[in-house]
Amino acid sequence: MSAVDFSPGGIEKASLHFLALVQGENLHGDAPQEVPCCGDLLVFSGLDIVQERGRLPVLALDFEVGQKHLEIDFFGHIAPAKLFRYVMTENGAPLAEYFFCKPGALHQSIIGAEMESLFPAVVDARVVCSSLFLCRSCCGLGGVSPDDLKKYFSKMKSISRFEWILENYAKSGCDMDETWSATVTGCSGADIKLTANLVNGVVREVLF
Structure with missing residues (x-):
């Protein structure tokens, strides 16, 4: 899977799909595993909240796809208008980065x-x-x-x-x-x- 195979629309759909997945995983007591995205599977590996003084908190969702790492960022929580960017890396080296909107702005989804x-x-x-x-x-x-x-x-x-x-x-x-x-x-x-x-x-x- 190459970085160019991931589209902004596919990333957005996968994020919303993931949010649906964790509703059910919570009900059944299991950790979320994987969500389809652009013909591949993203394996959830964790999340974090990044807070900097004077800026909106950023929710960072981490996924693994093969040997690559994918981070999908939202302003505060998962919602179409809150989508900020995604970054793909391999062994720490950046492969792709896409900004959905400018900091503080809403994504026109x-x-x-x-x-x-x-x-x-x-x-x-x-x-x-x-x-x-x-x-x-x-x-x-x-x-x-x-x-x-x-x-x-x-x-x-x-x-x-x-x-x-x-x-x-x-x-x-x-x-x-x-x-x-x-x-x-x-x-x-x-x-x-x-x-x-x-x-x-x-x-x-x-x-x-």
Whole structure:
């Protein structure tokens, strides 16, 4: 597998797929193993939070693919708009680096925009979708984090605008199907019950 075989879109899909994977791995008590990406398999090897004074915290996900190492970075947690960059190395030597956005900016994700378009017009789709991915990140990543990072994800979850509940999770091979629900505040100020179905970490349907 060469560095050029990895596409930005493939990296984004693999990251969202990985977030779906860890939801189920937490439920079954097993460590996450691998997620498909660009025709290969990424084997999860760990995560870390990189914090520098005056900058947003960066979530670094580490994967192995053959003899190569792949780091995928997000601002704070896994969400389409939070994707920052990926770096591939081999024996410590850089092979490829791609920046999805500038520091402090939001990634203009096509996948994210498609998901937001599924939410009803009576809610702020970007806010609600962001809340869903924040909650899912904290639930999923908190369970596979080193002990010193569990507090970080617990604190992050508390700042979510809405509280999402995992209603159903089904796994078939590498495919994950999730159903999450929440009571959100609509644009008119009224409470609205939403149910979101995700397949491999991507929202496919929203009911209300």
